[in-house]
Amino acid sequence: MALSETNLKGIPRRQGKVRDVYDLGDRLLLVATDRISAFDWVLPTPIPDKGRVLTSLSGFWFDRLGVPNHLISSDVADLPIELSDEVREELRGRSMLVRKARVAPFECVVRGYLSGSGWKEYKASGTVCGIRLPKGLVESDRIDPIFTPATKAETGHDENVPFEVMADALGTEIAATLRRLSLEVYEKAAIEARSKGLILADTKFEWGFDDRTGELLLIDEALTPDSSRYWAIDAYKPGGPQPSFDKQFVRDWLEATSWDKASPPPPLPADIVARTRSKYIEAYELLTGQVFPWR
Structure with a gap:
């Protein structure tokens, strides 16, 4: 059963593309729903258990990365609010109790391969976010990892910036720290992913400063198929796009329809939903070495 939305009565809530965020006073409750977005639209058809994959994988990476993060607990038993058994079960596996943080208003993107918007810019100018790369690269080529920040957008597209x-916005010292940490975390995660047969082509991190202590924290989600591009090592072939462990089935199907991307998107067919769910779960199982609990 897919979960498109939550509504915990009496608790202030704001909604992102995927998450419902509840303000518990000194802490936040992040609930990853099964909503899925594409081309700047939240689609009308959710992907069952997608939110559980995102939450479980984030917890897996928070445990391994060795940097301070905002996660307090992902166990619904630890939530400091009264919940019915039905709601508790609804939230199980998809909720994170986290420290409040003052969010750095930039996506901290690290690219180790030339793909997506980076490839488009490179074709046009030989650069990615103003960083000049060697000549003669092809799509999906491996590159020395580069840090390419982007402005954060609640709706619509993030915009790559130098x-x-x-x-200029954060101060040189803070910006340099975010760049250094993002590159270090990417490198560590890429090594771990490679040991599981996956290439971490690129990823985006969010960082924030603890509201009470000022400590710099890795926040939101980490290294999930929604925030990262994973490819199978044994299928990797530079020179074109690579099969990935994310919502590519959804994007491809939408591109093949008559949808104009300016009006509400159409519902997804059952086979596209099933194949997308399967890809998310496959990514979880390859990375963690564990069977997905809600399979």
Whole structure:
């Protein structure tokens, strides 16, 4: 059963594309629903258990990365609010109790391969976010990891910006720290993913400063198929796009319809939903080495 929305009565809530965020006073409750977005639209058809994959994988990576993060607990038994048995079961596996943080207003993107918007820019100018790369690269080529920040957008597309824009907004020292940490975390995660047969082509991190202590924290989600591009090592072939462990089935299907991307999107067919769910779960199982609990 897919979960498109939650509504915990009496608790202030705001909604992102995927998460329902509840303000518990000194802490937040993040609930990853099964909503899925594409081309700047939240689609009308959710992907069952997608939110549980995102939450479980984030917890897996928070445990391994060795950097401070915002997660307090992902066990519904630890939630400091009264919940019915039905709601508790609804939230199980998809909720994170987290520390409040002052969010750095930039997506901290690290790219180790030339794909997506980076490939489009490179074709046009030989650069990615103003960083000049070697000539003669092809789509999906491996590159020395680069840090390419982007402005955060609640709705619509994030916009790639040069590092100098981020430094002007946050200060050179903070921006340099975020760049260094993002590159370090990417490298560590890429090594771990490679040991599981996966290439971490690129990813985006969010960072924030603890509301009470000022400590820099890794926040939101980490290294999930929604925030990262994973490819299978044994299928990797530079020179074109690679099969990925994310919502590519959804994007491809939408591109093949008559949808104009300016009006509400159509519902997804059952086979696209099933194949997308399967890809998310496959990513979880390959990375963690565990069977997905809600299979």
